[in-house]
Each structure stands twice: as C-alpha cells, then as structure tokens.
Amino acid sequence: MARHVARRDPRAHWLLLLLGLVALLAALSFNGLVTNVRGGSGPAQTPTAPAPKQVSAAGPVLRLDGPTPVTRRLAPRTLALTFDDGPDPRWTPQVLDVLRRHHARATFFVVGARVNEHPELVRRILAEGHEIGSHTFTHADVGNMPGWRAKAELAWTRNAIAGATGREVTLFRPPFSSTPAALTRPLYDALRDAAGSGHVAVLADRDARDWERPGVPAIVRAATPQGGAGAAVLMHDGGGDRSQTVAALDQLLPRLAQAGYRFTTVSEGIGAPASMLPAGAGARLSGIAVRWAQTGAGWLASAMNLLLGVALVLGVARLGVQVVCAQLHVRRVRRPRRRRPVVGAPVSVIVPAYNEAANIAATVRSLVASAYPTLEVIVVDDGSSDGTAEIVERMRLRGVRVIRQANAGKPAALNTGIRAARADLLVLVDGDTVFQPDTLHRLVQGFADPRVGAISGNTKVANRRRLLGRWQHLEYVIGFNLDRRMYDVLECMPTIPGAIGAFRREVLLAVGGVPADTLAEDTDLTMKVLRAGWRVVYEERAIAWTEAPSSLRQLWRQRYRWCYGTLQAMWKHRHALGEPGAGGKLGRRGLPYLTVFQVVLPLAAPAVDVFALYGLLFLPWSKLVLAWVGLLLLQGFTAAYALRLDRERFGPLWALPFQQLVYRQVMYLVVVQSVVTAVIGNRLRWQRMARTGEAAALAPPAPVR
The missing domain is CATH 3.20.20.370 (Glycoside hydrolase/deacetylase)
Known part of the structure; x- marks a missing residue:
C-alpha cells in the first residue's frame, strides 16, 4: 500500500557474504587438514x-x-x-x-x-x-x-x-x-x-x-x-x-x-x-603467516563449535519454555478457574483493502456469516484499481459499509475505519482473510477481563496443498502460534497479526491509532499497546484462514517487509527495556527473545551451514548423520506437539526435512537482507503480494441479513 522510494539497492553485501562464507569454509577446511593429522x-x-x-x-x-x-x-x-x-x-x-x-x-x-x-x-x-x-x-x-x-x-x-x-x-x-x-x-x-x-x-x-x-x-x-x-x-x-x-x-x-x-x-x-x-626473509615471513593462519583457523573452528553449542542450548531451552508455557496456556484457556461473563457487545470489523479483488468477497461473506449478535463491517478501499470496492458494493449485504479513499497505505486505511466505526470493540482484518462462523465470538471473549486491551487470533494457512504452502503452514503453527502461547503466559506479546486482531477502541485512541512510520504496523501497534499498560493475549480458538505466498519470490517480498518492519519496531520501542509494568515485560522478555531468535541466530545460520559442509568433508559421516537425525527428531517433536495443540493433522510432517534444505535458507537470507537494509539506512518499499483467491474457497455462503 504505502510506497517508500528506495535510495539505493544494497546488493554488494551478497558478494561480501559469499566471499565471507568461502573464506570461512577455506579456513575451516585448513583447520580440518591440520587437525586430522x-x-x-x-x-x-x-x-x-x-x-x-x-x-x-x-x-x-x-x-x-x-x-x-x-x-x-x-x-x-x-x-x-x-x-x-x-x-x-x-x-x-x-x-x-x-x-x-x-x-x-x-x-x-x-x-x-x-x-x-x-x-x-x-x-x-x-x-x-x-x-x-x-x-x-x-x-x-x-x-x-x-x-x-x-x-x-x-x-x-x-x-x-x-x-x-x-x-x-x-x-x-x-x-x-x-x-x-x-x-x-x-x-x-x-x-x-x-x-x-x-x-x-x-x-x-x-x-x-x-x-x-x-x-x-x-x-x-x-x-x-x-x-x-x-x-x-x-x-x-x-x-x-x-x-x-x-x-x-x-x-x-x-x-x-x-x-x-x-x-x-x-x-x-x-x-x-x-x-x-x-x-630467506620470504620463507620466514611465509612460515609466520602460515602459523598465524593455522592458529586463526583453529580459533575460528573453536568459535564455531561454541556457536553451535550455544545455539543448541538456546534451542533446547526455547523448546522447554515453549512447552511449559503452552501447557499453562492450555490449562488457562480450556479449563478456566472461573467462568467469565459472555462478551456480546457490538463489534466493528475493519477491513483495509488495496487491490483485493481475488479474496474480498469471501472475506466479507465470512464476516457477515459470523455467529455474533451485533456487528458492522467497514471495508476501506485504499485506492484500489481492480474494482475491489465495486465487488463489495454489488454484494448489497446488510451491515457492510464501503469507504473509499485515495491510496495512502494500510495504516491510513485502518485509521479511517477506526474513525468511522461505531462500536467500542474493533476487529482489524486483512482483505485476504476468511473467518469461521465462531471466530468473531471467540476472539472478543477475552475482553471480559478489563485489563486486556488487545487480543490476537490464530492465523492458519489456507493454501497449503503445495510444498511451499505446507512449509508455511508448519511455520505458522510452530513458529508463530506456539510462540504466541508463550508470549501470552509471559505477558510480552510483540505482535498481533494483521490478519486477525481485536482491540478496545479506547486503547487505539490512547496510543494514537495505527502507526505509519514502520512497515510492520501490526508489531508496532502491539508494542505501543503493551507500553501503554494493557495486557495483550492470544485466543487459539479464534481461527482465521489467510492466503500465504505461493512462490518463493512472493514469500521473499513478504518476509523481507515483515522482518525489516520488525527491526524498525524493535528499535523504535527499545526504551521499553527500562520501563515498569507491561512495557518492561516487553522490553526485558519480548525484545531479547526477538533479538536472539529472529535476528542473531538467523544471521549466524549461513556460517552454521558452512560448518555443516565442513563436517561433511572432515568429520565421520556416522556422527553427522546421528546429529542431523537427532536435530530432525527434536524439530519433529516440536512440530508434532504444536500441530496437536492446534488440532491439526500430522500429515504435513513429511515436509519438515525438506524445509531445512530450501525454506530455512530463504528465511535467514531475508534476515541478512533486512539487517543490511536497516544498517545502511535504506527505506524499503511496500511489497504487496499477488492474490490467487485460494482462501476464498473456505468462506461460507453469506446469510441474508
């Protein structure tokens, strides 16, 4: 939606990264030669x-x-x-x-x-x-x-x-x-x-x-x-x-x-x-240089072993914390200590839309078909050129309004919808998202707790028939929803996804609406809500189906924007480290977690892959196979546990080993690109994903209202 002009295109870093990895492999190989004497x-x-x-x-x-x-x-x-x-x-x-x-x-x-x-x-x-x-x-x-x-x-x-x-x-x-x-x-x-x-x-x-x-x-x-x-x-x-x-x-x-x-x-x-x-002097200097190279290669190999050890310890510790927090979250959500009153207050659903002709009808139909007593749907057309607004208007559904505006970006469209909304509970939904009939009801029940200012729903991948879709499905279930359970328990939720999130109107007005100065406006907004002193929780039963990128190019563009925007939001809210209350929990729990697992370790991943290649050349294959199988079993256990929590079938687990060969590399290269873009001061343009309409197949027929 919003379009920022890039000042320069940082491509030299790929050459530097490649040369660095080649140099690392050469140094490790030299160490392998001299240590296998x-x-x-x-x-x-x-x-x-x-x-x-x-x-x-x-x-x-x-x-x-x-x-x-x-x-x-x-x-x-x-x-x-x-x-x-x-x-x-x-x-x-x-x-x-x-x-x-x-x-x-x-x-x-x-x-x-x-x-x-x-x-x-x-x-x-x-x-x-x-x-x-x-x-x-x-x-x-x-x-x-x-x-x-x-x-x-x-x-x-x-x-x-x-x-x-x-x-x-x-x-x-x-x-x-x-x-x-x-x-x-x-x-x-x-x-x-x-x-x-x-x-x-x-x-x-x-x-x-x-x-x-x-x-x-x-x-x-x-x-x-x-x-x-x-x-x-x-x-x-x-x-x-x-x-x-x-x-x-x-x-x-x-x-x-x-x-x-x-x-x-x-x-x-x-x-x-x-x-x-x-x-001669040349021979002596060459000898000293070779000795330094051998010493440096040894230090480098030791550093890589230390890095792998630290990464393994962090990974196991992360899994342990996730499992414990997930169990606590399950007990709290599925077996609450006391019954809370049912929330049935009017809800305004705001759908920002820019060229969403492929999915907008399905999105609106699913919202109108929600089993919720009182709601209005506001579709804010942000200067679409594909007839998005006309599609909604031709549907003539009761309780659905269309607001047109010149293209100003997703945050501006959301803020337009917030100003026009009549209800005190607002649900923000992407234009390619399909709700289940009970999603809206389940999503807002957390507002029975007056301390809760915002609620995240459970986003699921609709187009998961192909391999790339299965990989993203596993990532959503493992990397996103398992993390959100942990964030909920630790009270440091950094992101409510744009696909499905609920907010109190007073909260959005208090924080100044949806921010427009980062590309991850959902993360930025969530962090602002936490720093304002409100709780942000996760409702696993509020399910929204969304269309994931269907090609590696689209995936790259989407994740590049997400990662870059998250870096912007983390930097913007860095002062939360020293704050009390909910903001301090974000600063001392959420931000370090994001830094380690979404920035530092992905940046180190290319070196880890080079170290794995070095192992293939110089280490016993039996040990390598054993280590790889062990890590794969650990990942498989994590994936199976997350799928069971989300009540998903275990069938996609077969794609997990192949995910390590392509998908993982794309994800860490996205982080590399995002960090380089942020460091050299470039502004990233908004990268919109091409829609295919696959999520629309999940939408129920809309009742006459």
Missing part, C-alpha cells in the same frame, strides 16, 4: 608396483635430482636415530631428555602443522644439536595424492620450519614409508618430484615399528643393527602413545654404546654437509 608408519595404500631395483636394494639416503639415483649408507657402527611425527608436547621432550642423558644426537622428521603448534620444541631440538627434516605438513601420503598437493605439503612444512627456526630443511622422509625394499613406484615418483624442489629423501635401514606398541624388548630388537653395521633407525616421537619408544630408547642407547656405536645425525652419518641452511 595422524601418526604411525606402514603402508597407507594398497600395494602397487615396486620401485626400481637400484633404489630398493640401496642405502636409506636417496638423492634423486639427477638422471641416475644416488644412494648413501651409514658407516659401520654409526647409528642415525630418526624420529617421525613430532613435535609432540608430551613425548618429544622425553625423547630429547633421554638423548641428552646419553650424549646422543638424532634427526627429527617433523610434521609442519605440529611445528606451528609447538615451535618452541623445534627450537629446542636445534639448540640441543639435533637435525630436522620434513615429514609433510599434515602427515599425508605423498605417493597417493595429486602433485600440486604434494608440493604444497612440502612448501608449507619448509616455511613452517623457517618461520619457527630461521632455517630451511632439505631432508625429507615421506609418511608411511619404511625401508628402501618397501618403496613403491608411486612413492618413488613422489620422491623424484620432491627432489626437484631440493629435497633429499631419507628412508630407514631398521624400522622399530614402535607405532604398533609391540613392547619394549621387541622395539629394542627391531632397532638393533646386526654385525656392527651402520643404520638409520626409524622411530616415532609423536602421533600416539610413545611411552614404549622412550623406554626402549633408554635401553638401546647404552647397549649400543657398549658395542662401540656412535649416535649422530643422518647428514653426519653419511659424511654430508649440514642439511639445514639459513632461510
């Missing part, structure tokens, strides 16, 4: 073709950057202890303590993600004279992944070490590797690719298999070379419980020292120059 050795893939014989039968150190592989072995009675999968805050310090106690040096092949988590341990390894090599960034099987990913794993690890220590590494041990004899062709090809970026591959002569935890004696036997031969021994200082490794190391070192062994690094053991070189 595993440990241990052994093959990670099904056996494939072996590596060339000149490599599989050679020494453990492989230089593959030339046309012919170059391999090296350790000198006799030289032991290069190597430790994979660290640094670990528990086991790496214990391994270092044992090495220092026995004056032994070793080589640590570190995982880049763990370097970023514990850079101080890497610096301690170097400070105590040990050597560091790369073990990829996420303990990934480089022989079973695309080449770009393998290069990224090596580059990230090299930068992580550079950022933590100022040194670059050249030694590289692939995860899930063992001795040269166990080298597969895919892994050999991956090592050749790694050689192209300056890496020297280091395998092992002896695999202690300590990751299997076979017992300390077995680890000592597996790590002991035969006949005084030199060896590179594969052990682990991270990736699991390494208590047996520490104990075995404490036995192995003195035993081999007595046999004349010296314990050194891989590079010294083969007589090669130092493998660690000073890192």
